[in-house]
Amino acid sequence: MNAEIIAVGSELLLGQIANTNGRYLSGELAGIGINVYRHTVVGDNETRLLEAFREAAGRADVVVVTGGLGPTQDDLTKDMLARLTERPLVLHEPTMEKMKYYFDGKEKPMPQNNKKQALYTEGSDVFYNEAGFACGVAQTWERSLFLLLPGPPRELKHMFEHSMKPYLLNRMDEHAVVHSRVLRFFGIGESSLEEQLSDLIEQQTNPTIAPLASDGEVTVRLTAKAPNRQQAENMLDTVEKDITRTAGPYLYGRDQETLPSRVVKELTGSRDTIASAESITGGWFSKVLVDVPGASAVLEGSATVYTEKAKRNVLGVERPLLEEFGAVSRECAEDMAEKVRLLYGTTIGISFTGSAGPESLEGEEPGTVWIGISVNGTTNSHRLQLSGSREHIRRMAVYYGCWYVLNR
Numbered sequence: 001m002n003a004e005i006i007a008v009g010s011e012l013l014l015g016q017i018a019n020t021n022g023r024y025l026s027g028e029l030a031g032i033g034i035n036v037y038r039h040t041v042v043g044d045n046e047t048r049l050l051e052a053f054r055e056a057a058g059r060a061d062v063v064v065v066t067g068g069l070g071p072t073q074d075d076l077t078k079d080m081l082a083r084l085t086e087r088p089l090v091l092h093e094p095t096m097e098k099m100k101y102y103f104d105g106k107e108k109p110m111p112q113n114n115k116k117q118a119l120y121t122e123g124s125d126v127f128y129n130e131a132g133f134a135c136g137v138a139q140t141w142e143r144s145l146f147l148l149l150p151g152p153p154r155e156l157k158h159m160f161e162h163s164m165k166p167y168l169l170n171r172m173d174e175h176a177v178v179h180s181r182v183l184r185f186f187g188i189g190e191s192s193l194e195e196q197l198s199d200l201i202e203q204q205t206n207p208t209i210a211p212l213a214s215d216g217e218v219t220v221r222l223t224a225k226a227p228n229r230q231q232a233e234n235m236l237d238t239v240e241k242d243i244t245r246t247a248g249p250y251l252y253g254r255d256q257e258t259l260p261s262r263v264v265k266e267l268t269g270s271r272d273t274i275a276s277a278e279s280i281t282g283g284w285f286s287k288v289l290v291d292v293p294g295a296s297a298v299l300e301g302s303a304t305v306y307t308e309k310a311k312r313n314v315l316g317v318e319r320p321l322l323e324e325f326g327a328v329s330r331e332c333a334e335d336m337a338e339k340v341r342l343l344y345g346t347t348i349g350i351s352f353t354g355s356a357g358p359e360s361l362e363g364e365e366p367g368t369v370w371i372g373i374s375v376n377g378t379t380n381s382h383r384l385q386l387s388g389s390r391e392h393i394r395r396m397a398v399y400y401g402c403w404y405v406l407n408r
Contacts, residue, residue, distance in 0.1 A: 001033070001034045001035070001061040001062055001172065002034065002035045002036070002037050002059075002060055002061050002062070003029050003034050003035065003036045003037065003060055003061065003062040003063070003064060004036070004037060004038045004039075004040065004056045004059060004060035004062075004063050004064070005022050005025055005026065005036060005038075005039050005040070005064045005065075005066070006040045006041075006042060006052055006053070006056060006063065006064070006065045006066070007019050007021060007022055007039070007040070007041045007042070007065075007066050007067055008041075008042055008043075008044070008049060008065060008066065008067040008068035008076070008077050008151070009041075009043070009044065009067045009068065009151060010043040010044045010045075010074075012041050012043075012067075013041055013043050019039075019041060020153055021066045021067075021149075021151070021153055021156050022039050022066075024153070024156070024157060024160075025064055025066070025156075025160065026039075027221070028160060028161075028165065029062075029064070030180070030210060030221055030223065031178075031180035031221065031223060032165065032168060032169060032172070032178045032180070032223075033172070033178040033208075033223055033225055034061075034062060034168070037059065037060065038056075038059065038060070040052055040056065044068065044074035044075075044076060045076075046076055046079075046080060049068075049076055049077070049080045050080045050083060050084060053065075053080060053081065053084050053146070054084065056144070057084075057141060057142060057143075057144040057146075060144055061143070061144060061145065062144070062145050062147065062168070063144050063145070063146045063147070064147045064149065065077055065081075065146065065147065065148050065149065066149045066150070066151055066156060067150070067151030068151065069116075069117060069134035069135075069136075069148060069149075069150050069151065070116070070117065070134060070150075070151070071111065071113040071114045071115075071116050071117055071133075072113065073113075075116060077148055078116070078119055078120065078121065078137065078148065081121055081137065081139060081141075081146060081148065082121050084141060085121055085139060085141045087121045087122045087123060087124075087139075088121075088122050089119040089120065089121060089122070090119065090120060090121075090122045091115070091118055091119060092118045092119070092120050092126050092128075092135050093118075094128055095117065095118035095126075095128065095129065095133065095134075095135045096115070096118040098133065099114050099117065099118065099133055102133075114133070117133045117134040117135065118133075118135060120135060120137045121137060121139050123139075124137050124138055124139035125137070125138040125139075125167070126138075127159055127163040127164060127167075128163070129150060129155055129159060130158060130159075130162070131152075131154055131155040131158040131159070132150055132152060132154075132155040134150045134155070136148055136149050136150065136159050136163065136164065138164070138167060145171070147164055147168075149164065177225070177226055177227065177228055177229050177231075177232050178223065178224070178225050178232070179223070179224055179225075179226070179229060179232035179233065179236065180221055180222060180223045180224075181221070181222045181236045181240070181254060181255065182219050182220070182221050182222075182254060182255050183219065183220045183221075183222065183240065183243065183251060183253075183254060184217060184218075184219050184251070184252055184253040184254065184257060184258075185217060185218045185219070185220070185247065185250040185251055185252070186216070186217045186218075186250060186252055186259060186399065186403050187249075187250050187403060188218060188247065188250040189213075189218065190211055190212070190213040190218045193211055193218050193220070193247055193250070194211045196246050196247050197209065197211070197220070197243060197246060197247065200239070200242055200243065200246070206224060206225055206235070207222050207223055207224035207225075207235050207236055207239050208222070208223045208224075209221075209222060209239065209243075210222075210223070215395075216395065216396055216399045217259070217399070218250075220243065222236050222239055222240065224236050224239075252403070252406060258292075259399055259402035259403060259406070260288040260289050260291065260292050260402055261292045262402070262406060263289065263292075263298075263402050263405050263406060264289060264292040264294055264295050264297075264298055264299075266405075266406060267297075267298040267348070267405075268294060268297050268298055272298065272346075272347040272348055273298055273299070273300050273344075273345075273346040273347055273348065274289075274298055274299055274300070274346050274347070274348040274349070274350060274405065275299070275300045275301050275302065275303075275340045275341060275343065275344035275346045275348075275349055275350075276302045276303070276340065276349075276350050276351070276352070276401075277302075277303050277305055277315055277336040277337065277339065277340035277349065277350070277351040277352070277372075278302060278303070278304050278305070278351070278352045279304075279305055279306055279311070279327065279336075279351075279352060279353040279354070280352050280353055280354040280355070280356050280369060280393075280394060280397060281352040281394050281397055281398055281401075282304055282306060282394070283302060283304045284394060284395070284398045285302070285350065285352060285398045285401050285402075286299060286301075286302035288398060288402075300344040300345070300346050301343075301344045303315060303340055303343065305336070308322050308327055311327065311332070311336065315335075315336055315339040315340060315343065316339050317332065317335050317336060317339060318335075321335060326362040326363075326364075327353055327361075327362065328353055328354055328355055328361055328362045328364045328368060328370065329353075329370060330370055330372075330381045330383065332353055332370070333351050333352075333353050333370035333371060333372035333381045334351075334372045334374070334379045334380070334381050335372075336349075336351035336353065336372055337349040337350055337351040337372030337373055337374040337379055337381075338372075338374040338379050340374075341374045347375065347376055348373070348374065348375050348376075348405065348408070349372075349373075349374040350371065350372065350373055350374075350401055350404075350405060351370075351371065351372040352369065352370075352371055352397055352398075352401060353369075353370050353372075354367075354368050354369035354370055354384075354393075354397065355367070355368045355369075356390045356393045356394050357390050357393065358390065365385075366390075366393065367384075367385055367386040367387050367388075367393050368383070368384070368385060369383070369384040369385075369386060369393070369397045369400075370382070370383055370384075371384065371397065371400060371401050371404055373404055373405070373408055375408050382400070382404055384396075384397065384400055
């Protein structure tokens with residue numbers, strides 16, 4: 001099966017909000033073996049929306065439409081589906097009862113416009129919205145299955161995961177299981193990884209291999225179709241071993257793992273503790289660790305030492321070192337890492353210093369970053385030359401810090 005995703009809303013075209021729903025749905029559909037061939041964004045216009053529906057139906061087995069199910073006059077999605085399929089809109093009583101109960105609790109009359117959220121095309125399958133009001137719809141027209149989802153991401157994700165995903169799986173081969181696994185890589189670009197895996201990708205049939213660039217890393221989604229879950233897992237294991245032989249040094253995790261969560265897991269297992277001294281990252285490294293449940297078992301503390309004065313007074317970095325080598329240097333990074341390790345009494349100390357821009361600092365171009373790692377008295381450092389915005393440089397410095405801790 002192949003799919004097309006249509007996002008409805010003029011606010012998307014105006015750049016007022018980002019189309020995060022499209023990214024989520026592409027990943028979820030790929031995970032159950034449905035290839036997304038096209039994304040379309042349409043404003044709140046009857047003619048253009050109906051045209052988009054007709055064109056998508058001519059190309060796709062599944063047309064997923066997000067947004068335009070609300071109570072206002074410019075919420076047109078269900079009206080255009082009714083016009084396309086030449087079916088009337090009828091009332092979904094459970095949705096109507098939910099809205100009445102809500103407004104009765106507020107001791108307010110329900111606006112008549114809200115009734116729109118309880119409508120669906122006659123003969124379609126309806127999905128109750130447990131996270132909101134607007135019901136979802138599954139309607140077949142000619143050879144295409146139209147799936148209508150609410151626009152708010154929380155409602156969309158809940159409805160897709162609990163209702164529409166099982167619905168799609170039931171419509172696919174009922175004697176097969178589709179199972180996916182995501183492999184996570186760092187320190188290698190998407191094109192380089194794809195080149196290393198080119199032979200495997202060219203030979204893929206089942207399981208399929210799909211590389212995807214993400215925020216600062218690369219993921220590879222493996223999807224297998226088999227008679228049962230265990231056989232699918234075995235197929236994925238085989239492909240993962242082939243990928244690991246080729247690109248194993250860059251592989252750090254699976255599925256929902258992140259670099260910070262992997263750090264917490266690894267340090268917990270090795271009974272190591274860590275402290276950070278942060279200049280360029282301003283506490284970002286310690287923040288991403290604290291976001292991981294269980295971080296208190298490994299993170300002792302963090303010192304944000306943004307100025308040379310703070311580096312001297314908090315960590316005890318000597319003035320002569322700063323005067324001779326500067327704050328953006330190997331010597332400063334290594335001294336900071338060692339000093340913060342001793343300050344907090346940890347087995348590992350990590351430091352971040354550099355120039356995030358937009359101007360050069362101490363003659364170093366924006367994107368110059370030094371990361372120091374001190375492990376039980378042995379200290380070394382890594383120099384990075386990053387590019388992009390100030391925020392991107394700082395974020396990538398944090399990710400590289402996690403990577404160096406994992407590969408210390």
